[in-house]
Ligand SMILES: Nc1ncnc2c1ncn2[C@@H]1O[C@H](COP(=O)(O)OP(=O)(O)OP(=O)(O)O)[C@@H](O)[C@H]1O
């Protein structure tokens with residue numbers, strides 16, 4: 001090699017911006033295309049089973065209750081529940097994808113370390129990883145919607161909007177959690193605690209199975225900070241056609257802000273951890 | 277701009293309070309094989325990671341391929357091939373997939389990656405394992421795959437951090453051969469190793485690091501000439517018996533090194549020293565006269581930390 | 585910790601006598617309590633995860649009992665008596681948490697220890713045998729499950745969801761259920777090759793949790809589904825514990841108990857055999 005070749009520091013093409021993000025997504029997709037089977041049960045079958053169990057089981061328990069009819073706004077319980085479970089499953093899938101696999105890629109598999117030894121920067125890797133999670137949510141949400149539409153539980157263009165809202169909601173939770181996971185040095189049970197003390201209560205108390213007005217007044221504000229409550233309100237409103245513009249805008253605003261903050265935190269944390 | 281592919285001046289790396297690299301100067305010239313030797317914790321990997329543009333320097337100057345890692349990290353990394361000390365293969369993918377995916381990170385087209393992967397699998401003799409998950413490979417096979425992976429982008433500069441650790445003798449010789457061929461094709465190699473024979477075989481120039489500093493620099497032969505004698509006399513004693521001998525023998529040799537299991541006497545003529553020792557009544561259980569090696573240099577420069 | 589040590593020693597002592605004589609030498613050293621001790625030590629660094637297990641059924645009880653309960657009113661109990669919705673689901677949640685705790689310890693964390701941490705390989709380099717390992721892991725799962733169950737029963741008692749002294753027996757019943765699930769879990773995990781296979785665990789656990797008359801009486805389902813549900817182990821666990829906490833325990837309880845005796849025995853035998861082939865190759 002001569003000094004001459006070094007006068008051309010850019011001999012090989014280096015990936016810029018979105019091209020790099022796309023390569024990261026492609027790598028994650030390669031992994032997924034070999035390992036997708038395990039995700040079907042938790043991200044598609046589980047919400048469907050929940051819909052059947054609660055929609056039909058619980059639906060039949062409250063079929064004659066006027067209080068219940070009042071609470072659900074008069075729609076059958078199955079229809080009331082279906083869009084909410086779309087958001088729930090987005091959040092649950094997001095929670096899983098944003099916890100163990102992230103820590104593992106830093107710590108056990110060390111694949112992130114391998115990726116950042118290439119032209120791809122930690123920031124691009126972070127965005128690529130989040131984009132991949134979003135794609136996962138789009139895919140599993142789509143599969144769930146397809147099935148419930150085939151069975152005629154819900155229909156109409158609102159369903160498409162609900163799909164988008166659910167993905168947004170999942171990502172609004174995913175992004176900050178990915179940042180958190182990237183900051184974990186030890187497994188230390190932090191994730192178990194997140195699942196038990198954040199994800200589960202969020203699932204149960206975000207107006208999924210019953211309106212939050214059924215909760216004691218003091219705990220209702222807790223639902224307001226839960227991205228799932230905003231996502232549920234949006235998805236359900238879109239499907240039932242009861243969305244009010246002002247409320248919708250504020251739900252959306254909250255989720256978008258959470259997402260933005262989460263993305264910035266993730267990029268920053270990836271940078272910190274991968275350039276020590 | 278100098279003709280060094282890597283140029284460092286006063287390079288430092290701090291982890292919090294602790295300083296792992298404490299101001300080193302290096303120049304790696306195009307086309308050479310440059311080695312880092314040093315005991316555990318000397319700061320070799322920390323230096324390698326700074327050169328690989330994945331660990332920002334704490335102080336000093338660093339240029340890699342004529343660019344500044346802080347500014348042009350991605351451009352530099354595009355032209356590097358890195359074998360980290362610890363494998364970071366995707367163990368859940370197949371051998372071939374690992375190469376494919378990695379090549380794509382360098383912006384290569386799918387077709388190009390496919391051709392390259394086939395070629396590299398052959399190069400490291402893993403073709404018959406191409407479709408197995410990496411999880412099922414032996415440690416040495418994983419190492420070979422990591423090396424193949426580092427070559428996917430036809431790097432101009434290769435950074436190999438203990439590439440042959442865990443390899444069997446055959447695989448080591450295979451790898452030396454491959455590295456030699458890469459060198460002949462114009463690649464520049466930076467390598468760290470704990471095998472002195474490897475360093476002697478491969479490196480044109482090397483530095484010995486200890487405690488974050490460079491303590492010696494030169495070609496293997498230069499280092500041996502400078503820091504050792506032509507020959508070495510090794511004397512073994514029954515356990516516990518050697519303690520009193522160094523004083524008796526000190527004036528016979530240029531230098532005496534006491535290891536846990538034996539005594540090393542450095543001198544130009546080993547046989548002469550042995551004869552003299554016998555005359556003084558020294559009765560070792562075994563003796564050996566040999567030429568000095570890099571290992572002797574290493575022991576001399578960093579010996580204290582090895583004995584403990 | 586010393587109470588723990590006592591418990592585990594006793595747990596061992598009761599089995600050791602018989603098993604040491606029955607099993608071929610090398611498989612069992614009568615030291616399963618060492619494993620229980622190790623798990624207890626290891627759990628100190630993940631205490632938050634351990635403690636959090638207690639809250640899981642509690643969150644369900646609050647959400648479903650309070651939130652859904654206010655919409656439902658009352659539900660018919662095992663003998664037709666009217667129960668508040670919370671009193672109806674609480675025993676179901678107790679059974680479910682016994683199952684979940686046992687499954688978690690005997691599948692996911694067992695798999696990690698078996699395949700990744702290579703913990704058992706290290707143990708087998710000592711006098712311990714595969715049967716010590718199987719017993720020790722089941723023992724730990726039980727200890728943990730027992731603490732959760734006792735805590736949850738305490739909560740039920742405090743908020744008035746227990747209407748009979750029979751409920752005292754719900755604790756041993758929950759332990760019984762947990763041991764059956766733990767031994768089946770270990771047996772199943774010993775067949776797993778990779779993470780991929782854990783979706784099968786999910787596939788078994790999720791429908792059971794949702795359909796085993798935990799949240800709704802069996803009568804809401806069509807009769808074909810009812811038959812299927814009655815084959816689930818969790819259904820028997822829920823029925824057993826519900827009959828105890830509502831005080832209508834009858835001969836049917838013995839039927840449920842038999843179910844678990846068979847399940848635990850089969851699971852334990854398969855687990856010991858499989859561990860022997862896996863670890864003593
Ligand atoms: N990320 C880190 N955080 C804190 N300290 C670190 C970090 N990485 C390395 N060190 C410390 O820096 C020093 C040098 O480590 P380095 O890995 O560079 O040594 P090395 O020469 O490669 O050793 P070995 O031969 O064992 O691989 C060691 O004391 C190590 O503990």
Ligand SMILES: [Mg+2]
Pocket residue numbers: 320321322361437
């Ligand atoms: Mg090192």
